[in-house]
Amino acid sequence: MIRNDSEGKQLTAFAGFVVAGFAVIALVAAELVLSAAIHGTNYNGGDGKLAQATILTAYKFGSFLQFNIINPTQGLGSQLLPMNVWVNPAYWPFAFLPKELATDVSAAIALGIFVIAGYIMARCFDVPVVPSAIGAQLSIILFAPSSFIFQLSTIFSLMVGNAVVYAPHMIALGLLARLESGSWCDFSLTTAAIFALLFYSLCCDPLWSMVHGFAWAASFAVVAFGRLHLKTILVRWATLGCCAVLFFLSGAAEYAYTLTRYTARIHFPGSGDRPAAPDLLASELFYSPYVKYFYILWALGWLLGLLTLSGRARLLVVTGIVSYLLLAGYSLLYLLLNVPWQAPLPVYLAHGLFPLFVIAAVAGYWGALRVAALSAGRVTATVGRRDGIKWFFHHTGAPTRLRLLTAAAAFVAVAIIPAAFANFAMTVGPQRAELFHEPWPNEPEFIAFFEDKLGLEVGRPFRGSAHVWPYDYRTSLTVNGLWAHSIPTVLQYGQLVTPASFYFTHSVTEQRMRANGFVPSPGRSWEIYWKALQLLGARYYVPGHEPLPLSADANFAVSTFPYRPAGGRHGLWYVYELPHPNVGDYSPTEIETTASGAEIAALMAQPNFDFTRRAVLSVEVGQPLVPARDMRLTLIRGGWHVSGRSDGSSLVVLPQQFSHCLRARDERVRLVRANLMMTGMIFSGVVDTDIVFDYGIFSPQCRAADLADMRQLDLRIALPMRRVTDGSLFPDWRGALATLKAAASAVK
Incomplete structure (x- = not known):
């Protein structure tokens, strides 16, 4: 039976859907194989363990769909980091699986969603199925363990769920690119879809949604102006304007503003100032030897795309180029401005723009291949006049053979990247199985003691908290373990440290900390320190691996527990019990x-x-x-x-x-x-x-x-600001040139 054209198109669409599905499933399988071969790379390090503790806390102490809650385990009920465990599928494994398994499953889910979003975005820009799938698949190098291999930013290895936060922005950009002047129905549906995607991203994690939105704002502007057709421009900007109005009317805009403003980093600008020299927060170029080659490959792909593509696919390439140029200018401002930096860090923006850059480059390379294929097609047409080949291409069954051949080639093309990463896992993985693995501290006695004395449960009275000082990286791993077991501490680590608590540490206990920490220390005097800690609810004080000095005048009961750091010298934890912690019974008159x-x-x-x-x-x-x-x-x-x-x-x-x-x-x-x-x-x-x-x-x-x-x-702290020198906004010409030379020399 001979099918009509519409049936053929449906078959082609179905085949494309199957190819895309296979591309995603194969890549997710490769990610699982990688994670199984190279251990402990997802939710890695101190920040990764903090993320796990936050997820577990949200499930245990938050109500369904509630993600703006107090954190009973940190900083005296400070606001919990707003990682929405209820609507972000990447976090769901932690509700059912052990932590070690949940981390890898979480990464696989996040990667799958991220790749699907990249694919949809590319297809919205009229990029064919195969290059769309390949471009989206290349995002795997942002995820652990690949990000460790290529020495890239570890955002998706520390905070895996951020991939789900970023994904809606990619789809929204694609929908905006497809919007044309014409039907009010199309305008309404597209506007509603874009708003829903942006709102969902904000609900998943407002802090990181704002960072990624900041990175992609220029991309949305470029697409809105993309066609240089007045009606289309007006329609696209009307869509963005409607979304802005809806964010304002719903309260989401005010929420996003107040969430960031009520933080120590914003209130005290000098608390988060950056070094004067180029650093890893400025660009991945300064710590990964591979990134410069990525940019070279991307630039070549963009150039080829400008020369060979047209329509929406060319707009995708232009969007990538403009976004990169603005990112480069933004990074220069970060290096040169003599003011404390409060905007999102350039390295975060570069990481967020990675899928746009790589998909635009792949589209450019595909355009070049298409031009080359058209040229080669003339040769094929000439050769095809021979009887045997002519029969293959022009016989009654030839269209079916061509479709099968095309589908087979598509499956092979989208299988290359998953196969390469799976092969790497099986051949090189065993040699690197424990290279990046940083297990949770092996301190069951220490954890069991605090669980018995302080452990939190819904319906259980508050019995006080622990305080650990000094607080360094190794100590932070143990503290993260306390939080993961619902053991409260006075100290807090995270972006939502409040101005009042930060000022308290500086003015009452005279502790000098960076903006993301609330860690009172005995800076002024031990006497004031003990009283302040007990006011804050501390029942136990942990000074580390040495007993308190005689100057502490601490006549407190003390217990010791084994300290077994991974790869370090073993010792003891010293735990002192304070006599009168505030458990809600301080009633001054x-x-x-x-x-x-x-x-x-x-x-x-x-x-x-x-x-x-x-x-x-x-x-x-x-x-x-x-x-x-x-x-x-x-x-x-x-x-x-x-x-x-x-x-x-x-x-x-x-x-x-x-x-x-x-x-x-x-x-x-x-x-x-x-x-x-x-x-x-x-x-x-x-x-x-x-x-x-x-x-x-x-x-x-x-x-x-x-x-x-x-x-x-009127909270004020005189903090040294390394970038503020003579009051000028920019350095003089000689200083700027020296900074740029240092940046060029720092490129790996």
Whole structure:
């Protein structure tokens, strides 16, 4: 039977779907083989273990679909890193599988979604099936263990779920490229789809979604102007404008703004300043010997694409070129500007743009091959006049043979990359099986002790927390293990360290930290330090692998546990028990009021300041206070339950960072800022209420009050800023030239 043209096209579309599906499945299988051969590369290192601990905490203490919650394991209920474990499929394995297996399955899922998104984007730009699949497949080198082999940025090996966060932006860009002037229905559906994709990305992880969105903003602008046809330009910009309006009206835009503004890194610019010399945060060129070759290959592909492609495929190449030029200029600003850097780091932007660069380059190479094939086709046509070959190509069954031959060639083409990586895993993998593997610390006695004494469970009373100092990389691995086992610590590590807690460490305990850490240390005096730690809820203090010095004046009970670092000298952990940690029962009655952060810190730093009797508030109480009694602080999903009694009105200072986003379900309870960063709860009579964290994409307004608090407290820290010299925005010509020469010399 002879099929008509429409049937042939359907068969071709079906074959393309099968080829693309095979390309994705084969690549995911190759990734699993790689991960099985080279161990421990997914969620690798300290940050990778932090990500695992965050995922486990979110599942254990968050309500379904809730991802803006307090973190009961870090920093006195600071906000948990907003990694949405409920909607990001890359995190689902952690709900069912052991950590070691979940990491590899998570990476395979993330890679599959990322490759599908890259393929869809390429197809939207009218790139044929095979080059679309090959270009998307090459993204595997962003994932571990390939990223370690090529010495690339480890974003997708530390935070594997970010691949799912980035994927919707690629599809959205492709949909924008297909939008033309004409049907209102097409405009509405495309706008709704693009908004849904961008919103989903923001819901998966708002912090990294904003980083990737920043990187791809120029790409969307280029595509919006792509056709140089006025109606098309207006329609595409109208779509982007509608998305912006929807983000504003829904509260998502305000949420994204306030989430980043209420951080120590933004509030204290010098806390996250960069070195004066070219560093690994500026570009992968400075630490990977392979990246310069990638750029050369990409540039050649882009050039070929400009010469051989047309239509949307050529627009894809132009988008890649413009995005690269803007990235290069952005990196130069990072190197030259004499101001603290608060925007996303260039290396993050380059990593996010990788799939755009590589897919555009592959499209260019494919265009060149097509031109070469057309030239060769003339020779084939001449040869094809011979009887035997003529029969093969022009016989009644020839179209079927050609389709089968084309499909077979497509399957072979998209199998090359998975086969190459699988072959590498089987031949070279055994030699590198443990090269990158950094196991969790082998400290069962240490973990078991803290699980018994401090371990958190929903419905269990808060019993205090641990504090570890000094805090270095090896110590961080153990601390991540504590968090993974739901053991709370005073210290916090992450992008959401608040301005108030950061100021507390600098002004009260005189600790100098970078912006991503809240780690109080005994900088001013041991006496003040012990009182401050107990205010913050510390029941145990871990000074590392040496006993406390005599100057600490610490007459505390001490326990020791084996310390077994991987690849290091074994020793002992020393654990000291503090006498009176704040477990929600500090009820001071002597209140001082001031709205100045510096004055609050000065009062608390006085040697005779007793946190059990005295407190400093930013607002007036307006009534005499009596001590509360029978106080009980219990963990619930998404917050705390507090119960207790008072013979009048009482103030209780909770071991919880204050935020105007905290809300007591009992409206008679008043929450105030106490002791600079703590939550003060004022009540009368009997209290029995939940306290929840009411901040999210649709309810971001409360964070504006927190930002207003920071302005009122006037928190200032004189931090050295290495890039701020004579007040000029840019270095002089000689200094700029020296920086550029240093950058050129630093390229690997």
